[in-house]
Amino acid sequence: MMTEIKSGTPIAKQSQRHGGLPVSLPAWAYTSDELADLEYEHVILPSWQFVCHVSQVKNPGDYMTLDMKKDSVLVMRGKDDVLRAFMNVCRHRAAKLLTGAGNCRARITCPYHGWSYDLSGELKGLPAEKTFPGVEKDKLGLKEIEIEILAGMVFARVVPGGPTLRESFGAMADVIAEYRLEEMVPGGEPWIDTWDCNWKIAVDNNLENYHITVGHPGLNRMFDSDLTGVLNEHGVAYSKSVLKGIPSPNRAERMYQHLAKNAFTQLPEAARRTWTFFSLVPNIGLDIYPDSFDIFQILPQSGTTCVMRYPIFVRPDANREEKAMQYLNARINRQVGLEDRELCERVQAGMGSHGYEPGPLSNYEHAVVDFHNRIRAACPVVNDAKAPVSGTMRQRNDALRGDARSAA
The missing domain is CATH 2.102.10.10 (Rieske [2Fe-2S] iron-sulphur domain)
Incomplete structure (x- = not known):
C-alpha cells in the first residue's frame, strides 16, 4: 500500500487575476537576462x-x-x-x-x-x-x-x-522511502543539454500534468494520470500515474506494461505499477519508477536559455526482465523529453508575440500558481506589467523588496 498525501497550503494568494482566475507571470519575465540574474541570486542559491x-x-x-x-x-x-x-x-x-x-x-x-x-x-x-x-x-x-x-x-x-530537505518533503518523504532509492546506482553519464527557453518555462511545464493528454501521447496510452496532484506548504508537489490494464498499441510501451506485472517484487504491489512525480521548488523534478529514478534539474542560464541536467539511477541487482524494463523506460522517457523540449521552446517563441497577455490558469496548474507566487515574493519586480528600463531592474527590485519588508 502506498502512502496517501494530502494537499497543503500555497505560499500566498496570487496577485494577478483574470476573471477571478490566477494568471501567469508577464511575458517579459521569460525573456530578461537581468531578471535571470536576480532569480539566480534570490531563488536558486537559497534553495536545495x-x-x-x-x-x-x-x-x-x-x-x-x-x-x-x-x-x-x-x-x-x-x-x-x-x-x-x-x-x-x-x-x-x-x-x-x-x-x-x-x-x-x-x-x-x-x-x-x-x-x-x-x-x-x-x-x-x-x-x-x-x-x-x-x-x-x-x-x-x-x-x-x-x-x-x-x-x-x-x-x-x-x-x-529555510526548511531542511526532509521538512520540505514532509509526508511525501514516506512515499519516496517505499522505493528504496538509496540502493540504486548511476545508469550512465548524466544527460546535460541547453534548451532555448527561459528556465521558468521549463519549470512551469514540469509542475503541471494538464498537458499530458495532448503533449505526451505515449504516457497517455500507458497510464491513468492524476492531472491535479497535491502540493504542500513548502511548494513540493506530488502526482502519480498508474499503468493501465489496457495494453498500449505501441510495442515498447506494451512490453513495459507486460513486464511490470511480475517485476521488482521487493516493492509494495502498488509501487510496482506506479510512476510517481515530485517537484522540489524552485527547479527540480524527481521522477520515481519501479525500475529506476531520475532527477530533472533546470538551471537558469540567460533570459531565454536554460541548462538541463538529467541523471538516471537504476537498481543494480535487476534480473533480465527488470533490466529490460530499465531499457524500455529510458526509451519511453527519451521521447517524453523531446516532447517537453519542443513544447517549452514553442512557448518561448510565443512570449515575444505582439500583444500577448498571460491567460488564466487552470486548477490543474495550482503548483504553477504557487511557483509564480514564490518568484513574485523573491523578485517583486515581476509584478510590473512592463520591464524596467535596461540597467535599472536590480535597483527597482531592491526597492520593492525593501518596501515588502517594511510592510511586514
Missing part, C-alpha cells in the same frame, strides 16, 4: 540543489561537482567518512579547483598556484608561504555550505536558511 547520489561518493576522497550559472559546488567524502559540501573555488585567486567527478587521495590542489586543502577543506599548504607574512591558514579553508541527504540523494544549499 541536487549534486549526486551517495553511491557516487562512497569512499574517502570521492567527489562530485555541480556547476551552476555563476557558481560551482563540490561534494566530497573525507577521510573521517563525513560527506561535506564546499564552494568549488580556491581561497587565493578564485580558480576552480575540481571538475566533474573523481577521487582525491590526500589533498585538493589548486591547478593555478598549488594551494592545497585536505579532504575536510582545511588549507594545508601554499607554495612560497614565507611570501605571505602573517597568513592565517586556519581562516582560509574552503567555504563550507549546507548539505543534506534524502533517500540516498545528496543536495547542497549555497545560501543557508
Whole structure:
C-alpha cells in the first residue's frame, strides 16, 4: 500500500487575476537576462540543489561537482567518512579547483598556484608561504555550505536558511522511502543539454500534468494520470500515474506494461505499477519508477536559455526482465523529453508575440500558481506589467523588496 498525501497550503494568494482566475507571470519575465540574474541570486542559491547520489561518493576522497550559472559546488567524502559540501573555488585567486567527478587521495590542489586543502577543506599548504607574512591558514579553508541527504540523494544549499530537505518533503518523504532509492546506482553519464527557453518555462511545464493528454501521447496510452496532484506548504508537489490494464498499441510501451506485472517484487504491489512525480521548488523534478529514478534539474542560464541536467539511477541487482524494463523506460522517457523540449521552446517563441497577455490558469496548474507566487515574493519586480528600463531592474527590485519588508 502506498502512502496517501494530502494537499497543503500555497505560499500566498496570487496577485494577478483574470476573471477571478490566477494568471501567469508577464511575458517579459521569460525573456530578461537581468531578471535571470536576480532569480539566480534570490531563488536558486537559497534553495536545495541536487549534486549526486551517495553511491557516487562512497569512499574517502570521492567527489562530485555541480556547476551552476555563476557558481560551482563540490561534494566530497573525507577521510573521517563525513560527506561535506564546499564552494568549488580556491581561497587565493578564485580558480576552480575540481571538475566533474573523481577521487582525491590526500589533498585538493589548486591547478593555478598549488594551494592545497585536505579532504575536510582545511588549507594545508601554499607554495612560497614565507611570501605571505602573517597568513592565517586556519581562516582560509574552503567555504563550507549546507548539505543534506534524502533517500540516498545528496543536495547542497549555497545560501543557508529555510526548511531542511526532509521538512520540505514532509509526508511525501514516506512515499519516496517505499522505493528504496538509496540502493540504486548511476545508469550512465548524466544527460546535460541547453534548451532555448527561459528556465521558468521549463519549470512551469514540469509542475503541471494538464498537458499530458495532448503533449505526451505515449504516457497517455500507458497510464491513468492524476492531472491535479497535491502540493504542500513548502511548494513540493506530488502526482502519480498508474499503468493501465489496457495494453498500449505501441510495442515498447506494451512490453513495459507486460513486464511490470511480475517485476521488482521487493516493492509494495502498488509501487510496482506506479510512476510517481515530485517537484522540489524552485527547479527540480524527481521522477520515481519501479525500475529506476531520475532527477530533472533546470538551471537558469540567460533570459531565454536554460541548462538541463538529467541523471538516471537504476537498481543494480535487476534480473533480465527488470533490466529490460530499465531499457524500455529510458526509451519511453527519451521521447517524453523531446516532447517537453519542443513544447517549452514553442512557448518561448510565443512570449515575444505582439500583444500577448498571460491567460488564466487552470486548477490543474495550482503548483504553477504557487511557483509564480514564490518568484513574485523573491523578485517583486515581476509584478510590473512592463520591464524596467535596461540597467535599472536590480535597483527597482531592491526597492520593492525593501518596501515588502517594511510592510511586514
